[in-house]
Amino acid sequence: MTHDDTIIEIKDLTTKMGGALVHKGLNLSIKRGEVLGIVGGSGTGKTTLMREILHLTKPVSGSIRVFGYEITTATPKVLLEIQKRWGVLFQSNALFSSLTLLENVMFPLKEHAHLSANTVRDLALLKILMAGLPLDSASKYPAELSGGMQKRGGLARAIALDPELLFLDEPTAGLDPNTATGFDELILNLQSTMGLTIVMVTHDLDSLWKVTNRVAFLGDGAVLGVEHMSTLVKNPNPLIQEFFGGQRGRAAEQGYSDENT
Amino acid sequence: MTAKSVIHYDSNTRQLVLRGDWEVSNLSHLQSILAITSLPETGDISFNGESIVKMDSAGAWLILQLQNRLDQKGIRVQQFHFSEEASKLIAIVNKKLAENSGMPAVKKPSLFAIIGYNSVTQLNELRNFLAFIGQLTYEAIRLVFHPSHWRWNSLSSVIYRTGFQGLPIIALLSFLIGVVLTYQMGLQLRNYGANIFIVDLLGLSVLREFAPLITAIMVSGRTGSAYTASIGMMKLNQEIDALNTMGVTPAELLIIPRIIGLFITLPLLTVWSDIFGVLGGMVMSNNMLGISWYDFLHRFPQTVPLRSFIIGIGKAPIFALLIASIGCFQGIQVKNSAESVGQNTTRSVVLAIFFIIVADAIFSVIFSKMKL
Numbered sequence: 001m002t003h004d005d006t007i008i009e010i011k012d013l014t015t016k017m018g019g020a021l022v023h024k025g026l027n028l029s030i031k032r033g034e035v036l037g038i039v040g041g042s043g044t045g046k047t048t049l050m051r052e053i054l055h056l057t058k059p060v061s062g063s064i065r066v067f068g069y070e071i072t073t074a075t076p077k078v079l080l081e082i083q084k085r086w087g088v089l090f091q092s093n094a095l096f097s098s099l100t101l102l103e104n105v106m107f108p109l110k111e112h113a114h115l116s117a118n119t120v121r122d123l124a125l126l127k128i129l130m131a132g133l134p135l136d137s138a139s140k141y142p143a144e145l146s147g148g149m150q151k152r153g154g155l156a157r158a159i160a161l162d163p164e165l166l167f168l169d170e171p172t173a174g175l176d177p178n179t180a181t182g183f184d185e186l187i188l189n190l191q192s193t194m195g196l197t198i199v200m201v202t203h204d205l206d207s208l209w210k211v212t213n214r215v216a217f218l219g220d221g222a223v224l225g226v227e228h229m230s231t232l233v234k235n236p237n238p239l240i241q242e243f244f245g246g247q248r249g250r251a252a253e254q255g256y257s258d259e260n261t
Numbered sequence: 262m263t264a265k266s267v268i269h270y271d272s273n274t275r276q277l278v279l280r281g282d283w284e285v286s287n288l289s290h291l292q293s294i295l296a297i298t299s300l301p302e303t304g305d306i307s308f309n310g311e312s313i314v315k316m317d318s319a320g321a322w323l324i325l326q327l328q329n330r331l332d333q334k335g336i337r338v339q340q341f342h343f344s345e346e347a348s349k350l351i352a353i354v355n356k357k358l359a360e361n362s363g364m365p366a367v368k369k370p371s372l373f374a375i376i377g378y379n380s381v382t383q384l385n386e387l388r389n390f391l392a393f394i395g396q397l398t399y400e401a402i403r404l405v406f407h408p409s410h411w412r413w414n415s416l417s418s419v420i421y422r423t424g425f426q427g428l429p430i431i432a433l434l435s436f437l438i439g440v441v442l443t444y445q446m447g448l449q450l451r452n453y454g455a456n457i458f459i460v461d462l463l464g465l466s467v468l469r470e471f472a473p474l475i476t477a478i479m480v481s482g483r484t485g486s487a488y489t490a491s492i493g494m495m496k497l498n499q500e501i502d503a504l505n506t507m508g509v510t511p512a513e514l515l516i517i518p519r520i521i522g523l524f525i526t527l528p529l530l531t532v533w534s535d536i537f538g539v540l541g542g543m544v545m546s547n548n549m550l551g552i553s554w555y556d557f558l559h560r561f562p563q564t565v566p567l568r569s570f571i572i573g574i575g576k577a578p579i580f581a582l583l584i585a586s587i588g589c590f591q592g593i594q595v596k597n598s599a600e601s602v603g604q605n606t607t608r609s610v611v612l613a614i615f616f617i618i619v620a621d622a623i624f625s626v627i628f629s630k631m632k633l
Contacts, residue, residue, distance in 0.1 A: 084286070097598035113285050113319075119292065122326075123285070123319055129357040130318065139367060143597035162285050162317035193353045194318060195346065 007032045007165060007197050008053060013062035015048055022048055023059070024221035032164075035191055035198040036226075037208050040218030041243065046201045047091075049218070050167055053199070054088060055079060066165070084112050086165040087158030091173060093150045095142040101128065101153045102138040108160045124160065131156035132186050148179040152186070159190065166190075168200040172207050180204060184211050205244075205252035217243070229256075268294050275304065280312045283320025291323060306336060310343040321347070321354040386594070393590050397520070400512040412518045419522030423484045427530060430483070431476055435534040438471055439463065439541025447550050456550040459542070460557055464565030467538035468573045474621060476534045477580035480527060481613035485588035488519055489609040492592025493602040501593070511593075520585040527581035528574050535573065568633060576624055583620060584613045 008030040015023040022045035030036050038046050051057040053064055055071050064071045067085060069078050095104050105124040109115065115123070128138050131152040142150055151171065158166060171187065172180035184207050191198055202208060208215055209229050216226045219239040225232055233244045233253060243249065267281040268291070277300070283291065300306070308324065310316075328338045341348065370378070404410055446462050492515060495501050501511050539561075546552040591609035595601050 098600035109285070113288065115285075115289050116292070119288065123322060125361055126318065126322055126354065126357060129360050130353075135361065141598070159318075162319055193350050 005032050009065040011063045014060045015045060016060050021221055026222050028216055028223050030199060032197050034213040035211055037212035037215040038201045039215055044218040046218055047169060050169060050201055084161060085163055087163035088167045089154045089158045089171060091169040093154035095150060095153055097142055100139050100141055105156045105160050112161060127156045127160050148175050151183060164197060166196050166198045170202055171200060172204045187211055205249055209252055209256035268298050270298055270300055275306045276309045277306055279310045282314050283316040285317060285319035288319050305339045307339045308341050310347055313347060316347045318350060318354050321351045324351060325355055325358060390590055397512055400510060401517060410513055412514055415518035416522050419518050420526055423523055424526030424529060427483055428533060431479060431530050431534050432537045434475060434479060435472060435537035436541035438475055439467060439538040440545045442466060443542040443545035456552060459546050459550060460560045461564045463542040464561055465569055468535055468569040472534040472538050473531050473573045473576045476531045477617045478614055481584045482610055484523060485584045485613045486606050486610050488588030489592040489606045490602060492589055493595035493605055496595045516589045519589055523581040523585040524578055528577040531574055531577040579620055580617050583616045587613045
């Protein structure tokens with residue numbers, strides 16, 4: 001496994017939402033094995049960008065290549081091959097409310113990995129444990145789990161097929177700081193053991209400092225900078241300075257540098 | 262993979278050589294090969310995974326499962342030759358599997374437990390329904406004394422949606438019912454040359470029974486289900502909770518306007534249905550039985566008493582209360598899942614139609630006792 005090849009390549013992406021241009025010729029490439037954060041102010045099209053990579057929203061023009069396949073014009077067959085190789089954790093978890101947690105995690109395995117029922121069950125239980133959930137949560141319905149546990153459940157389902165690429169949309173939003181920290185560690189842990197490439201949209205400055213290798217800053221319909229956080233915060237672009245220069249931004253930076261000294 | 266199998270046991274070096282992709286997409290293939298690979302019955306062996314190209318947690322799980330199986334037979338797996346990444350993954354998976362003490366067994370309830378559980382659930386639902394009605398009554402009385410809390414906007418939009426927008430479908434259905442009734446009864450009456458009596462039969466049956474019943478059933482499908490689904494979604498979305506924290510009761514804003522709205526529209530829709538039911542019958546009697554418009558309209562007021570019309574209309578408000586209260590109650594009872602919205606919507610329609618027919622039967626008994 002070479003570590004410097006590109007897993008996602010976005011070129012000249014243009015998107016219109018409700019008549020307004022969200023992306024004007026956006027370029028971004030994501031390398032295999034990295035954890036890339038996507039940040040930007042509200043309405044800069046972070047989630048839209050992720051939805052476009054996931055083939056849920058169609059861009060006006062431009063190219064998005066995932067695993068070397070052009071996703072905007074992919075045939076259903078190619079798309080299915082790609083879909084088996086990625087996992088997605090949605091902002092609101094999107095766990096199927098009519099299925100238990102175990103059934104939720106078993107779902108992708110049942111659909112795509114022609115395995116015996118026992119194997120599917122054991123693998124799903126393994127994923128639930130890897131996501132840091134207790135075993136007795138497996139037989140519960142999503143509504144019976146706390147917010148943090150639902151996130152972990154969503155993550156367990158996202159990694160059910162051992163994907164190469166994992167998308168996380170606001171993984172720590174709505175979690176208390178303690179749980180959020182635990183979740184950050186879990187993501188790092190999974191990334192290192194399973195060799196995942198992770199793309200995460202987040203506002204959580206602590207996660208950005210702690211988890212990501214590189215951060216792409218979206219603004220004015222383009223990527224204004226893709227660098228490690230420590231370099232990105234020194235970027236003179238006024239939008240970036242405004243975003244990270246606030247009190248909270250500085251506090252997170254301070255906390256990170258304290259940890260590393 | 263053609264020349265060398267992905268799993269191969271070398272009996273000279275006592276090594277199990279693993280090759281290729283140990284991934285979830287390949288897992289069933291690996292499992293089937295593993296099942297036919299002959300392994301020694303005694304002694305120690307070692308696993309060699311140096312030529313594994315790719316491994317994920319499913320592959321690691323399979324290797325660990327194999328090791329456990331051998332362990333139980335008394336065969337020790339001495340050594341692993343795996344890449345550093347693979348060993349790390351195996352170690353993690355092993356650690357997690359150690360936590361897997363087996364799922365807590367789910368006890369199957371006995372038949373009596375199921376009957377008991379269902380009875381208690383039904384009784385609880387009845388109690389909740391009574392509490393719901395009680396609370397609504399309280400709220401309604403409170404509203405009488407605080408006319409400023411009346412929601413005229415909600416009320417008028419309910420009347421518009423349940424009444425006005427339902428006019429075309431009710432008209433069409435009633436017209437067809439009138440046609441069908443006339444056709445069936447006309448066939449019999451023609452045998453006796455008693456064509457003109459179609460007016461009596463049609464007038465009585467449509468005004469007393471068919472119009473109120475068909476309208477109520479139609480409305481419970483159109484409106485009762487909509488009440489349940491919309492209130493249920495609001496419940497899921499915590500909108501009901503939000504209202505409660507703002508000092509506006511959901512009953513005042515959502516439920517009472519819906520109930521009063523339907524209370525007003527259903528009798529009106531019934532009149533509408535009366536008109537089209539009779540019209541349908543009139544068109545059919547003209548075509549089939551040769552009764553002229555004049556004869557039909559002349560005989561109608563002479564033989565069909567006003568009483569029939571009033572009894573028909575009089576049932577409508579009761580039906581409206583049934584449909585609206587069941588619809589809203591089932592909406593409020595929705596519990597935290599999309600599935601439950603569907604279930605409760607079904608229940609709302611089935612229960613509403615059930616109680617409409619029960620109520621209609623009770624009315625018939627009462628009216629016959631009263632000789633109306």
